[in-house]
């Protein structure tokens with residue numbers, strides 16, 4: 001549970017920070033999705049321009065990551081908790097209202113089945129994916145930040161809601177546990193006072209300890225029985241190696257942690273980006289650690305919208321809304337609506 005001494009205004013700022021962080025990571029990362037690597041100097045100019053005082057439309061549009069995050073938040077608010085039919089209905093309606101948001105190649109078949117069966121069994125279509133193995137994509141993880149907010153006072157409820165929300169589209173253990181790791185990371189950030197610097201070692205040890213309870217209960221179809229703990233240990237190793245060094249080994253980060261649409265090779269990467277960006281990074285003339293988190297996430301290439309969105313949610317939940325540049329927000333679609341959602345989530349989670 002969040003520290004009792006944390007004031008309501010700080011908590012409200014953290015709620016807004018988490019959701020606006022997720023939104024901005026998605027909007028700003030989306031133009032680079034699929035690029036192998038993104039030059040740090042190109043990104044420096046890209047962010048400098050967006051932060052400049054002269055606003056020029058058009059918006060950076062959000063993608064499936066934000067569309068589904070909004071559905072999760074709105075379902076929790078309107079149902080007063082997790083309701084599988086309401087959540088599934090919102091995913092389907094949102095997809096058919098605006099299908100051109102860059103959804104995952106296979107997840108759309110779930111929306112089709114849910115619609116054609118009139119939501120008869122909301123769990124079945126996801127179970128059938130990939131010949132019954134279920135999706136291991138990061139589409140579950142990219143949308144879970146509202147669950148960490150809604151359940152911030154009840155860790156076990158958060159784990160329960162997160163697992164169920166994910167299983168509506170992703171039933172592979174790697175897809176589900178990736179979503180749990182992302183949700184736990186946002187929750188840990190929320191709990192930490194923005195005035196106390198992040199202790200990277202403690203933050204990652206806490207994640208390892210919580211993920212060990214989760215991984216001991218599940219058996220993924222991969223060689224290791226503890227794939228997320230293995231990745232988190234790599235996060236620790238890479239932080240030790242790169243923090244304070246004259247040059248980050250980004251190739252090693254991408255080769256070992258990954259930058260793909262698989263949850264196992266993107267969620268730990270997002271955690272790494274957040275932790276690494278707590279201190280300066282060479283070739284990034286950035287004082288603001290929230291901006292540095294997004295800029296660094298995108299520089300790694302690959303699934304840039306999703307990794308930046310997940311890292312942005314973790315970072316925004318720690319630093320709060322005040323750390324997020326107002327000019328950049330004006331370039332991103334859907335900020336006002338997301339702020340309303342953050343405020344509503346805050347109200348319902350306090351009751």
Ligand code: F2R
Pocket residue numbers: 033034063064065101102103104105106107108130133134135136137138139140142172261262303305306
């Ligand atoms: N889809 C994209 N990006 C592609 C390019 C979009 C382009 N910019 C555009 O605008 O069109 N991005 C979004 O998808 C990712 C989340 O995907 P999600 O929701 O997990 O989808 P899905 O279909 O379940 O899985 C994605 C792919 O992973 C592979 N896969 C998953 N499970 C598998 C399994 N058990 N066996 C084999 N392969 C498996 C498949 O290739 C799936 O298609 C985010 O990046 C979001 O931004």
Ligand code: MG
Pocket residue numbers: 063064065101102305306
């Ligand atoms: Mg996307």
Ligand code: MG
Pocket residue numbers: 033303304305306307
């Ligand atoms: Mg993506």
